[in-house]
Amino acid sequence: MRPVPVPSSTSLQELLRSAIIGALKDLDKPIPEDLGTLQTPLLGNGAVLDSLGLVTVLVEMEQAILDRWGLAIDLVNEKAFLQTDSPFRTMASLTAYLERQIRAQSLARGNARSRQVNSG
Amino acid sequence: MSVHNIFFTSWLPSHYAEALEGLLYFNGLQDRVCERIAFFVELRRPPRIVITDGILRIHVGSVPSVQSLFAVKREGATAELIGVIVYFRESINTMNVLHLAVREDYSSVGHHAEAMLSIRLIHMVREMASRIKGVSSVTLGYNKAKTRSIPVRNGGHNQRPVPQPMERSSWVGNHQAK
Numbered sequence: 476m477r478p479v480p481v482p483s484s485t486s487l488q489e490l491l492r493s494a495i496i497g498a499l500k501d502l503d504k505p506i507p508e509d510l511g512t513l514q515t516p517l518l519g520n521g522a523v524l525d526s527l528g529l530v531t532v533l534v535e536m537e538q539a540i541l542d543r544w545g546l547a548i549d550l551v552n553e554k555a556f557l558q559t560d561s562p563f564r565t566m567a568s569l570t571a572y573l574e575r576q577i578r579a580q581s582l583a584r585g586n587a588r589s590r591q592v593n594s595g
Numbered sequence: 596m597s598v599h600n601i602f603f604t605s606w607l608p609s610h611y612a613e614a615l616e617g618l619l620y621f622n623g624l625q626d627r628v629c630e631r632i633a634f635f636v637e638l639r640r641p642p643r644i645v646i647t648d649g650i651l652r653i654h655v656g657s658v659p660s661v662q663s664l665f666a667v668k669r670e671g672a673t674a675e676l677i678g679v680i681v682y683f684r685e686s687i688n689t690m691n692v693l694h695l696a697v698r699e700d701y702s703s704v705g706h707h708a709e710a711m712l713s714i715r716l717i718h719m720v721r722e723m724a725s726r727i728k729g730v731s732s733v734t735l736g737y738n739k740a741k742t743r744s745i746p747v748r749n750g751g752h753n754q755r756p757v758p759q760p761m762e763r764s765s766w767v768g769n770h771q772a773k
Contacts, residue, residue, distance in 0.1 A: 501743065519708040526703040526713030527735060527743070533714075534745050547748065551718045561709050 481578045482544065487570050488513075490543075494535035498528040513567035529563060536573065546580045600669050601710060603719055607651040607665050607676070614676040615644055615651055615665075618696045642681060642694050653681050655693050660684065664719055666697070666712055677701050680716040688731045690724040690747075692717070695735075721747055 492510065495517075499506050507523055509515070516522045517529060524532065533550045540546050555562055555572070562572030607615065619642055643654045653663045666678035678697035685691035699705055701712040717735070724730045725747045733745045 518703065518711070520704060522703055522708070524703070526697075526711070526717075529703070530714055530717055530735075530745070531743055534743075538746070549748070551714060551721075556711060556715055556718075561711065563711065563714075564709075 481574060481581060484570055484574065487573050488566065490539050491532070491536060491566060491570060491573070494532045494539065495523065495528075497535060498524055498531040501531060502528050504528070513565065513570070515566040516564065517566065517569060518561060518564050533563075540573070540577060544577065544581075546577060546584070548576045548580050550576065601677070601712070601715075602667055602669060603716075604665050604667060605663065607663075607667075609646045609649045609651055611651060611665075611676050612644060612646065615653075615679065618676060618679055618698060619644070619653075619694075653679070653694075655681060655683075658683055658693065661693065664716060666701075666716060678712045678716055680720055682720050682733075684727070684730070685734070687729045689744075690720060690727075690730055690733045692720060692733060692735050717745070721745060 495510060495515075496506055502525070504524075507515075510523060517524060517532075522529075530551070537548060537550055540548055550572070560568065562568050641655075645652045645654050653661060655661050661681055661683045664680050664682075665676060668675045668677045676698075678701060679694070680692060681694035682690055682692045695713060695716060697712045697716070701707045701710055703713065717733070721733050724733050731747055733747060735743045735745065
């Protein structure tokens with residue numbers, strides 16, 4: 476099993492945007508016209524989602540990444556909570572966080588495979 | 596506000612009764628269904644605070660074995676109640692969140708939004724659920740018509756370190772309710 480190529484920022488943003496739209500629909504909330512720009516706030520003042528909406532988006536993203544790239548990542552974890560600048564603050568920060576998580580998981584999977592091959 | 600100052604406990608001494616009442620019944624977020632899972636309250640009657648042997652417990656109608664997890668902000672010798680999540684095991688494979696309330700300043704648009712308190716509380720329940728054999732999802736209610744099921748990874752076989760909620764003996768000693 477080789478490391479999975481890290482998807483482009485654009486495809487992650489698109490995935491994120493549809494997850495946000497799905498969450499807003501679930502919560503019967505209007506979809507802002509400018510949704511999807513990198514500076515769209517996801518947390519704090521002006522956030523397009525409330526907490527449950529954000530949880531929904533994160534769960535959707537975990538599932539989408541598992542379905543598309545076969546990578547099981549935990550977006551909501553203690554490390555994320557402890558970061559000074561929350562990765563959930565904006566579309567841009569969440570996209571960057573997704574890329575880091577995917578890259579780390581992909582590398583870990585590649586390394587595990589290498590160990591298996593070497594020991595076999 | 597550092598998230599390091601926040602801890603979680605399944606046990607709360609009785610002198611927090613007023614703070615808990617404020618959180619559950621006089622919360623400015625009451626009209627925002629998504630910060631308080633009011634859907635279940637309508638169906639199963641409001642949460643009731645019960646004091647037993649100096650310990651606060653939350654009962655919800657006739658729902659058996661309701662569990663609560665409290666979020667407390669510690670600052671020096673004081674410890675303030677800032678959030679609570681109430682849940683129970685609805686079936687062999689489902690954990691159901693009955694109620695979620697956070698103090699206004701810890702809501703998603705509050706001054707301390709970055710603490711992500713609601714998300715952390717849901718995360719804690721999800722992590723605990725992952726340790727229980729057979730549980731595969733945590734269910735949240737958005738409104739009367741919609742619920743959201745959050746999958747629990749590795750149902751019951753999770754080997755990741757989980758932040759443990761503090762128990763009775765661990766924290767109350769000198770802390771004062773604010």
